[in-house]
Amino acid sequence: MKSNICRGKDKLELFQCVELVYKINCKDYDVCYIGQTKRHLRVRINEHMADICKNEHSVVSKHRLSENHDFDWDKPTILHRETHRIKREIAEMIYIRKHSNCINLQTDTENLSDIYDNILKLS
Numbered sequence: 001m002k003s004n005i006c007r008g009k010d011k012l013e014l015f016q017c018v019e020l021v022y023k024i025n026c027k028d029y030d031v032c033y034i035g036q037t038k039r040h041l042r043v044r045i046n047e048h049m050a051d052i053c054k055n056e057h058s059v060v061s062k063h064r065l066s067e068n069h070d071f072d073w074d075k076p077t078i079l080h081r082e083t084h085r086i087k088r089e090i091a092e093m094i095y096i097r098k099h100s101n102c103i104n105l106q107t108d109t110e111n112l113s114d115i116y117d118n119i120l121k122l123s
Helices: 011-015 041-053 059-067 085-098 114-122
Strands: 020-025 032-037 077-081
Touching: 011 041, 020 041, 020 085, 032 041, 032 059, 032 085, 041 059, 077 085, 085 114
Parallel strands: none
Antiparallel strands: 020 032, 020 077
């Protein structure tokens, strides 16, 4: 039950949240990364950090290594909570489209019809 009731009141509680869409800001430039996970947020963030250390090719590691910028790993933002995987993936696409400063690849939103662009601009 606790996994479904996560308000993120303190840092520990925030990192224990599951089934969410999250945003991590770059500390050095006005860009962000938006992702989704069904697992604990801490696990997913640790994976991003490990990708950088292992020189794995992801948009997060590429930004960190090519720009020499770091992400604000300790202050992720939970944008949306959703238990259903497909709905969570759609929410992720919507948030990527709504944030013009995302480093996410354009392919991350290719399954979201352009019809929604005008609606998203209004919200």
